[in-house]
Amino acid sequence: MSQPDPRHYVRRVVLPSGKTIEVVYFEDQATAPGAPVLDPAPRTPDTTDLHVCGSCSSQLVYPVEWEEAGTTHWEVTLRCPNCEWAGTGIFEQDVVERFDEELDRGTEALVRDLKRLAHANMEDEIERFTEALEDGHIVPEDF
Numbered sequence: 001m002s003q004p005d006p007r008h009y010v011r012r013v014v015l016p017s018g019k020t021i022e023v024v025y026f027e028d029q030a031t032a033p034g035a036p037v038l039d040p041a042p043r044t045p046d047t048t049d050l051h052v053c054g055s056c057s058s059q060l061v062y063p064v065e066w067e068e069a070g071t072t073h074w075e076v077t078l079r080c081p082n083c084e085w086a087g088t089g090i091f092e093q094d095v096v097e098r099f100d101e102e103l104d105r106g107t108e109a110l111v112r113d114l115k116r117l118a119h120a121n122m123e124d125e126i127e128r129f130t131e132a133l134e135d136g137h138i139v140p141e142d143f
């Protein structure tokens with residue numbers, strides 16, 4: 001990976017577990033006019049946890065879209081609800097799988113919160129949303 005490709009670059013990231021992964025960035029996505037830009041130099045390796053915002057460190061980052069990018073990578077568009085950061089990147093399967101697990105945990109927490117909220121005035125709407133989450137309509141596991 002020493003030959004730079006004009007269209008993308010690969011960053012090696014060492015995870016807290018000690019495992020090394022490669023994150024592929026596509027330049028045209030990162031530099032497209034008006035497109036959000038992924039931070040190319042995160043301060044800590046923890047930012048390879050996709051649920052952690054590279055901008056404000058919120059752990060509420062969620063995927064807006066994701067689709068397969070080849071057989072081992074995923075193109076994921078992320079959004080942080082806390083600071084409105086958003087970005088698209090190509091991530092290895094392992095990273096996305098860990099993100100998926102984190103999302104499952106986050107979904108459980110979200111459902112708990114929603115069930116508490118369900119006692120407030122938006123009960124019907126939140127119940128429908130909760131059911132959709134529990135039925136897996138919102139978590140993109142099947143993609």
Ligand SMILES: [Zn+2]
Pocket residue numbers: 053054055056057058080081082083084085
């Ligand atoms: Zn943020």
